[in-house]
Amino acid sequence: MRLWSLLLTLSILMGGSFLLLPQDDKYERARNFMVQHDLKGRDITDPKVLEIMGTVKRHLFVEPKYQAYAYDDYPLPIDEGQTISQPYIVALMTQELKIKSGERVLEIGTGSGYQAAVLTGLTDQVYSIEIRPGLAEKARQRLKELGYSQIKSKQGDGYFGWEEYAPFDAIIVTAAVNHIPPPLIAQLKEGGRLILPLGSTTFYQTLTLITKHEGELKVEHITGVRFVPMTGEAEKK
Numbered sequence: 001m002r003l004w005s006l007l008l009t010l011s012i013l014m015g016g017s018f019l020l021l022p023q024d025d026k027y028e029r030a031r032n033f034m035v036q037h038d039l040k041g042r043d044i045t046d047p048k049v050l051e052i053m054g055t056v057k058r059h060l061f062v063e064p065k066y067q068a069y070a071y072d073d074y075p076l077p078i079d080e081g082q083t084i085s086q087p088y089i090v091a092l093m094t095q096e097l098k099i100k101s102g103e104r105v106l107e108i109g110t111g112s113g114y115q116a117a118v119l120t121g122l123t124d125q126v127y128s129i130e131i132r133p134g135l136a137e138k139a140r141q142r143l144k145e146l147g148y149s150q151i152k153s154k155q156g157d158g159y160f161g162w163e164e165y166a167p168f169d170a171i172i173v174t175a176a177v178n179h180i181p182p183p184l185i186a187q188l189k190e191g192g193r194l195i196l197p198l199g200s201t202t203f204y205q206t207l208t209l210i211t212k213h214e215g216e217l218k219v220e221h222i223t224g225v226r227f228v229p230m231t232g233e234a235e236k237k
Contacts, residue, residue, distance in 0.1 A: 027059050030071035034087055038073040044091045052121030053091050058084075060146060061114040080132050082228055084112045085174065089207075089225060091118075093172055096209050096222060097193050099123055103169035106187070108158030108196075109230070113139035115174055116151050126151045127165050129158040131232050157232035161187040168192060175230035176201040179237055180210065180217075188212045201229035 035054040044050060059070035061084060066076045075083040093115075099105060099122040107116050110130035116139075119126045128151060130136035136155035143151050152165070158173070159181045166187035173184070173196035180198065188194055192212050199205035207222040229235070 027057065027067075027071070031058070034071040034073065038088050039091050042088060044088070044095055046095045048122065049091055049095045052094075052118055053087060055121065056114070056117050057146075058087065058114055061112040061117070061142065078112045078135070079138065080135055082111055082132075082135065084114050085227075090115055092222070093174075093195050093207070094118055094122070096195055096207075097170045097172060099170050104165065104167075104189075106162055106165070106168045106171045106184075107174065108161075108171065108184070109174035110136060110139045110153055111174060113143045113148070113151075113153075115172065116153070117143065117146070117148050119172070120148055120150060124150045127162055127168075128153040129156050129162060131155070131157050159183065159230065159233040163187060170194070171196075173197070173230070174227065175234075176205045176227040177230050177234050181234065185210075185212070185217070190214070197225045197227040201234075 031054055035050055039053055040050055059067040062070050062076050062078065069076060071087065073088050074086045078084050099119065101123055102125065103123050104125040105119055105123055105127065107119065107126065107128040110116060110128040116126055116128045130139060130153065133155050136153065140153050161183045167189035168187055169189050169192050171184050171188060171194040176197045176199070178199065178201055184194060190212060194210040196208055197205035198208040204224055204226050207225045209220040209222060211218040
């Protein structure tokens with residue numbers, strides 16, 4: 001009995017299979033542990049970002065077979081060979097952008113829709129582009145079903161941004177690029193921030209924060225990361 005109790009406790013703490021807990025309880029516990037251990041336990045300090053990460057239900061953005069691992073701190077597969085980023089990287093990129101209420105944010109690479117959902121906790125003006133038609137439609141439907149109707153999304157090549165709604169206060173790119181797409185810089189507002197994984201699209205990249213100031217770009221390197229490569233026009237450069 002003591003051994004079984006110990007194993008159950010470890011399972012809960014490690015985000016494994018918590019079969020004896022009600023479904024809502026097990027995901028809430030796992031999400032709270034993720035926030036305290038993987039985010040707050042590292043360098044995620046923004047109270048609002050921590051609150052959002054503890055609220056958005058990541059398990060609803062992955063396939064049922066991966067839901068038991070949704071709050072473990074690593075990427076998970078989604079359709080078409082893509083991934084949903086690990087929670088820490090989602091929180092870090094969101095924190096670095098320092099988004100204020102009412103600011104206009106563009107996301108390049110909707111994927112599962114999880115990052116876009118997190119962004120809505122900071123502003124009601126979120127725009128998201130996904131190049132793969134299947135992923136774009138699936139994310140659109142999921143976000144609508146989950147109540148994130150304020151997100152404007154479309155299928156298209158994010159390399160060119162979304163000129164119709166420019167300029168943007170912040171742009172987040174969730175795919176690896178070997179250069180900064182010029183259209184994104186052009187659509188960035190004065191004082192705006194752009195964060196992206198910059199470097200080799202085959203191996204590793206550096207998470208890079210760009211700030212536009214008087215037409216010049218201030219560049220800050222944050223940490224090493226590994227993202228799937230951006231496709232479309234970015235592949236030609």
